[in-house]
Amino acid sequence: MNVSVLGCGRWGTFIAWYVNKAGHDVTLWGRQGSKNLQVLMDSRKNDYLTLPDEIELSHSLENAVTSAEVIIISISAQQLRSFAKQLSQLNEIEGKTFILCMKGLEADSGKRLTQVFSEELGKSTNVAVWVGPGHVQDFVNHIPNCMVISSENIEITKKIVQAFNSDLIRFYYGQDLIGNEIGAATKNVMGIAAGMLDGLNYSSLKGSLMARGTREISRLVRAMGGNDLTIYGLSHLGDYEATLFSLHSHNRKFGQMFVQGEDFGKLAEGVSTVKALKELSAQYHVELPISDAIYEILFENKDAKKTLEDLILRPVKFEF
Template sequence: MKTAVIGSGSWGTALAQVLADNNQPVELIGVNESEIQDINLNHKNSKYFPHTDLNPDLKATDNWDVLKDADVILLAVPTQAIESVAAKAAQYATRPVIFVNVAKGFNPKTDERMSEVIRRVVPAEKLSSVVSLIGPSHAEEVVERQLTSIDAVSQSEQDAQIVQELFSNPYLRIYTGTDEIGSELGAAVKNVMAIASGIINGLGYKDNTRAALITRGLQEMIRFGTHFGGKPETFIGLTGVGDLIVTCSSENSRNFQAGKQIGQENDVNHFLATNTKTTEGIRTAKVVHDLAKAQQIDMPICEEVYQILYEGKEPKNCANDLMLRDLKKEF
């Protein structure tokens, strides 16, 4: 099977290299000519992985015609670009293909999950199914071939298994799942928790605080996800607690980094004025806040993050307010 990976950023490059390592036909489509040339001539993507040599068989292009004979199209672009990129990719597809998404979050205009967006914009005759390839992973480690496990989640078990077989190898283990709602919502909400984790780190709190945040954050993920139809067991798996742990604990997480800067400055304004990186948790915090409020779902950590990001509340005050909430049973 031939796979086309759209997006020559960190995650697209890392996953395209996985396929090259697996001796699978793969084309990496980029828009930045310097990145394309760097990959093809130097076997590097220096912008994202300056110290890592890529598989020399990996080739990049800006020619979307390579999509015409693809069996799998993987979208490695930010959430705000999924709609337009999926629609454009569908124009080149000549038969039903598997669309694989790795973005985590919501459509910025409609608040749809990514799989919903893809199914809406890709004509039925061009779409076999949507598979979400998500779980506890940083591109910086996958490209170094660090041992990693993630999920291929789809309404189609058959297509999830196809993706599983394509990407699995001695350093990347893929599990399959069918709980699309729970997996996608868990993967989105954990970005808000990662901002919160970065904030407490920036404020100077340590391991005890982070452990409490991750544990209580998991309860919020379960509460939110199951309300919208996710299965409880999904949230104790790779796309739930697994993804939550890695993004709340790693400097590689952009959401964690964002929160850390906000916590260190005890203010959000400078970060919002200077940030140039895609930080999915910022937009997600508003979506989660709005949905939780409308559905009366108790999300105290997400609510505090929302107040910091959108209402200018001081992070120190948020931490204090969480600790001074009414005492209650844990479950």
């Protein structure tokens, strides 16, 4: 099958490498001026892996999209709307299958990424998400993991799983797109919270954070019409190791450096998700105390130590 991967950051480049290994013809696209693509064109390498010669590298969005049956998108989540507008200008996108590999929500609207995508491209394309745990660093060292493909159409989901399943990534069929998208995005917020706890020498409170965090997001998913058990599956709880505990996790690291007064150098995706959750909390009338606390620390200069102590050690007597 012809597959194009749009976006050549750490994760997009890994996906191109992986999909090629799974037996497909792959084009990896980067925008004009992309440093990542230039490095790949010059050396066919990045910090994590070497791309085989048969993967085509391209600056032409039109070629990448028109030549492929399945198009995988791995760009910054907050840029998805403008990028989707660009895609909608192209010919021949009808009937194609797009897979979104980002974990985020639109910051201003709280919308899920498949919603954003469908609003811009209409309903004539198929859209799915590819979420769940896994570090690029591990995969390239042959350490396998389980991930999830989810869409509103089980036939599309099955087709994608069949095409991309391997010993390295064992895919499950997602059965709840709302839950899988909200779960995948919000685990980054818990990652920031975990990093803050690490930075405050409160790592042992990450247990309470996991119990409370899953419950909080589960309530939101239910209010949004999803299945409240989805959060306890791979897309959210199953991604906690990679996000709340791993040294590789950007969101955890961001939270840790934030409370230590250091500069992470860029915003972690969970920062935008915290904004989106403020929106969703209001829209669906669901209290999100952990997300609110992180919002107050990040955007309202509340003291992290006191805010997290009040949050996790506050006198709530009953657990549920």
